[in-house]
Amino acid sequence: MDVDVVVEDDRWDALDLETLAVRAVEATLAHRGLSGGEVVILACDDARIAELNADFRGKPKPTNVLSWPSEELGAEEDGGEPFSPENDAYGDIAIAWETCEAEAAAADIPMADHVTHLIVHAVLHLLGHDHERDGDAALMEGREIEILAQMGLANPYTR
Numbered sequence: 291m292d293v294d295v296v297v298e299d300d301r302w303d304a305l306d307l308e309t310l311a312v313r314a315v316e317a318t319l320a321h322r323g324l325s326g327g328e329v330v331i332l333a334c335d336d337a338r339i340a341e342l343n344a345d346f347r348g349k350p351k352p353t354n355v356l357s358w359p360s361e362e363l364g365a366e367e368d369g370g371e372p373f374s375p376e377n378d379a380y381g382d383i384a385i386a387w388e389t390c391e392a393e394a395a396a397a398d399i400p401m402a403d404h405v406t407h408l409i410v411h412a413v414l415h416l417l418g419h420d421h422e423r424d425g426d427a428a429l430m431e432g433r434e435i436e437i438l439a440q441m442g443l444a445n446p447y448t449r
Contacts, residue, residue: 291316292328301387302333310402313441314409319380321437322417328379329413339386354389355408357415358382381416383409399446407446410437 293315295308315329332338336352344350346358359381385408394404414430421427435445 291319291325294328294330296330296332298332298334298338299387301335305402305405307331307333307405310406311409314406315413317437317441318410318413318417321433321440324417329416330379330382331409332382332384334384334386336386336388339384339389342384352386352389354386354393355412356384357412359416359418380413383412383416385409385412397446399444403443404446406441406443407434407438410434 293308293312295311297303297307311329311331319325319327334342339356340350340352342356343353346356360379361381385405390405390408391401394401397404411430411434414433419426419430419433421430431447435447438444438446
């Protein structure tokens with residue numbers, strides 16, 4: 291398992307994002323019975339994530355976290371190799387400082403706990419989970435709650 295954290299915004303340095311990220315990714319994969327592979331996390335600011343959100347989702351505004359499963363990044367029809375998490379990357383994640391900081395403050399929770407939750411959430415997206423329909427959202431949230439509880443963190447949906 292390799293978690294590669296690319297820091298574009300120095301404010302992330304105060305959080306020890308690499309340690310949080312490794313812990314969150316490993317806990318999420320272990321919960322799903324997986325290991326191996328790579329996850330890349332871009333730690334950026336709201337301006338950068340707004341650009342990415344506009345480019346990839348057509349929404350030119352900041353958001354807290356974005357994810358791109360490797361199946362989308364290197365699809366076979368585009369000449370990529372078949373996805374194999376034991377040998378390949380699970381995908382990429384981008385996370386924005388200002389939005390995360392504001393959300394943590396509004397919820398009155400430590401920034402580290404909120405960021406850990408968002409990384410767990412994003413890794414579940416890399417694994418194919420979504421929250422487009424109510425049933426899917428409930429399943430995904432339930433898994434997030436279980437993973438965070440195993441990490442000693444409170445249910446983020448009851449705050």
